[in-house]
Amino acid sequence: MKADIISIGDELLKGHRINTNASFIAIELGRIGIPVSRIITCSDDPKAITDTLTASLGEAELVLVTGGLGPTRDDRTRTVVQELLGRGLVFEHESFERITEIFRRRGRDVTESMRDQAMVIEGSVTVPNTKGTAPGMIIDCGDRFHNHHLVLMPGVPSEMEAMMKLTVIPFFAPRSGAFILHTPIMTIGIGESQLAGMIVNVEDGMPARTTLSYLPHAAGVSLMVSTSGGSRQEVEAENRGVVEAIVTTVGSFVYATSEVTLEEVVVRILLEKGLKVAVAESCTGGLVSSRLTDVPGSSGCFLSGMVTYSNEAKEELLGVDAETIQQQGAVSEAVAEEMACGCLLKSGADISVATTGIAGPGGGTSEKPVGMVCVAVASRSRAGALQVEASTFSMHGDRHTNKVRFSEAALSGLLDRLRSVFS
């Protein structure tokens, strides 16, 4: 079974809205072994929708459509499909009750428009909308389209996502006849080409049903090992073999083999070990604290963060020595170390991290160029001894990318220390 995804909406064609729905649907279909052949974005225009649907239904066994399913003038998908398939509408009682209930809670009367939204195409399986009003539909398109299936969903991501998870995936999973497994390998501190060079032998010897994708992002690169086949056991074994071969080769750069962020790994270890963390930031401007506190439950391990942009703030809030700043410069390993130690002592944390660097675009010199960052990690051993160590890194992005990479280096420093000292 192969699928096409059709996203309807002029706002997508103008580029002001990025098509995240298609990615979500593709990932969900991939999990049940249905590969996507094409993703097509077309306009709200009825002729454009008709042409696109006709072409896709001729080739793909499964066509999933988002958008154009709602109460406004722009919402023409249902009408177009009716005409294409020559079918009428039927009243769907459960959807009507759900819709009127939602509006009643908002204090509105029942209108003709609500009744209209509860009409679905003849012969379709209704897909309940648990997050909004208009229901979705799963339609067997009949002989003319080789009994290919059409799925209609709204374009609102939360509504579509709930429909996929609750109804569409359970409907098609037993019909796919295949199994696909994707395993992510999350890395830090290594670029795409270096990584590719290290695992070239693994890639050359990879079994035929497994593919490897490189997913570069602002802070580095992730790998995705994908295996497809008919039997779950075979697929899992083949996938595991490749993942293990890669982790063995580049293990020191791997922080996880599941979809987790670096901050999630750090917070999980902190909570497991009952340790408290504090953060002192200059160039990252609060981003390290913000990433750590993005993790639910981080209040159990995060004590405080200090964003000390000015030299005065470094001195007053963290107790950095004015002389160190004068002699070594604010961006120096010595200052990073004093920031981390000051932060540890003032907060009473078990471990702390400090950043000082030049995010750009201004502020760089030939000696200390834009993209340079000093990261220091301080911790107290179980015996009470203070340990602090700083490292310097060079990044080559714009201001925002540099901030992200700096914060990645800081979280990575925390992770290394947590693994080496507190293990």
Add this chain to the structure above:
Amino acid sequence: MKADIISIGDELLKGHRINTNASFIAIELGRIGIPVSRIITCSDDPKAITDTLTASLGEAELVLVTGGLGPTRDDRTRTVVQELLGRGLVFEHESFERITEIFRRRGRDVTESMRDQAMVIEGSVTVPNTKGTAPGMIIDCGDRFHNHHLVLMPGVPSEMEAMMKLTVIPFFAPRSGAFILHTPIMTIGIGESQLAGMIVNVEDGMPARTTLSYLPHAAGVSLMVSTSGGSRQEVEAENRGVVEAIVTTVGSFVYATSEVTLEEVVVRILLEKGLKVAVAESCTGGLVSSRLTDVPGSSGCFLSGMVTYSNEAKEELLGVDAETIQQQGAVSEAVAEEMACGCLLKSGADISVATTGIAGPGGGTSEKPVGMVCVAVASRSRAGALQVEASTFSMHGDRHTNKVRFSEAALSGLLDRLRSVFS
């Protein structure tokens, strides 16, 4: 002139990579008056590429392709286009020099693969690659395809973006014969349906060549007013008329009519007025500081930020009274006010903002549910008087969305104070 955008790549079909290239291209084309009819993602498979190209070149005057243009086995776009158009390759000397220079700098020898990358399709206009190796091409596809144009570019965003800006847009701008103007209207503190209700009259009376799009995002909603026509003067006048009508109606929620972020507006005003800001954060966990320091030049106005998650940190770092926390709770307007005042006094800033709330998923009660946030802004008037004021908001997102909305409320509070007191 109408355009199709074709994105080639199996990684896009798997959903692990979101297609941001297509949005970028659509926005750039929109600026020179070329609307996009379809955005199609297809696989690396030569037959899929051939079918997709043939269909698009039959309909669209301009077809822009990204992906499959590089040195690896997956890169089949050039070969497919050669076969489709029946053309050979020619050696492009300038590209070859650029490529060898890049590899020479990396200490590598000239190889056959580099020579191959410098080959372009006969009769094409070379699009220099200023950010990578393989050049792009602009191809007049001849009689068979009604002299429609095909543009080939790599899938790497930075390479494609530079090609669009430096070569492709300048090439097609004089050929488009139309003019499109998009004006964003950036709002805060108002939801999509409320906004739509307020401007329903403006929308109903809108001239035919102007359209209005709603662009909801985590923190609220932006509007985009788009006008197209043949004459720049007419388009500008019509667009301006609609923008002014909307701003007049919902002015208090509008913070800008250009693509700027709230933090950019706040930092610009701070720098203009020579004021210093400090931030005290609980539930936003550093996000307010991070957003302010995302803005280049923010070091000229940002003094310090304190992320005080624990009650102890609020007391020790900001001087919040333990009794206030005990009596009112850590999430209260009284604590927010003490945080803002403590932050202002300790940092010596002219204005400060503080947040305390419940981002979730845990920690909510019936009285203080998840999504509740108290924001306080403190400032000193020119005469030296301290002014502090707190507000409470309720958000309804997940942890990350709540953090973003909380930070938006904090930045919005800063903006209001900057406009009212320091004007």
